[in-house]
Amino acid sequence: MYVAVKGGERAIDNAHAWLAEERRGAPDVVELSVEQIREQLAIAVNRVMAEGSLYDPDLAALAIKQARGDMIEAVFLMRAYRTTLPRFGTTFPVDTGQMRCVRRVSATFKDLPGGQILGPTFDYTHRLxxxxxxxxxxxTLAPEATEAAPEVPHVTEFLNSEGLIEEECRTDAEPPDLTREPLETPASRALRLQTLTRGDEGFLLSMAYSTQRGYGRNHAFVGELRIGVVSVEMDIPELGFSIAIGEIELTECxxxxxxxGxxxxxxxxxxxxxxxxGQSERKSISMALVDRALRWKELGEDDSGAPAQDEEFVLYHADNVQATGFLEHIKLPHYVDFQSELELVRKLRREVAAKDEVT
Known part of the structure; x- marks a missing residue:
């Protein structure tokens, strides 16, 4: 839009050059590498992968570097690149029951098969x-080699054995694909979960916190929080059987x-x-709380009017890329629109002044 302004194209080129200079920083400081970002800023990398809907630590690290640490801009870059990739097929649903956990904690059962695994966490660090x-x-390295724990069952299975927790609804129907079809409400739970998992972490945290403060109150316990690696399998028609094509790290809550009742x-x-x-505990817990809040209708509960229970409000405002685009477009030229508004206000003021003179 600025290109139409006199000298606009040259100004934009200069702005890009200035941005690149600012991104690099002081030339006497060693440049930050993509490998360093990937390995040492893993939590940021995981967030960009999750909200960008693309599991690739190297690309996420590159996006963070290009965006100068702006997480939403990095997510935008990942989403844009994702649209250029061909789709070769669909993998089977991952089995988190087969996860090799590096962290596994439960707030509901102290002693559980497989034990509590603290893993790498900030929970017990001093905020100094x-x-x-x-x-x-x-x-300083850990005293023992850090290895993923053997496969352990889900905690909710213990409650399920007594019939004290609702049965998990499972279906063979193919879920909708949010990356190919626009979001529409009312949405199925599968579509809601897709929206939440790529939603903005801060927004989901606020929504989850609101439920804990009484807005659609729903007291929750973390039955289990686990972080680990799962195998991703895909059917290869040419081979006639499925093969593991890789492993990904996930956080499940x-x-x-x-x-x-x-x-x-x-x-x-x-x-x-x-x-x-990746490792994203705050996001996964927030997602679980908001998921439960949005289920009020299917569980026959009353609508308290809380924001976290409003499906349209939550789902349509969780996407930070869409929100950023709508928000930041107002800083672009709106010269014609403003001039028309300005002329309207002047006209109204003249009419008011004329009436005052008559009276």
């Missing part, structure tokens, strides 16, 4: 700046929620679910 990191010294269901626990690329 560690100035040793500024010295760029070697990191299952919440156990109170439910007083309804006209058709007895009192029992219900479920909330979150699944996110």
């Amino acid at each position: 700046l560690d100035f040793k990191l500024a010295a760029e010294g070697d990191v 299952e919440t156990v929620n109170q439910f007083k 309804s006209k058709t269901e007895p009192p029992q626990f219900t479920r909330g679910y979150g699944l996110v690329f």
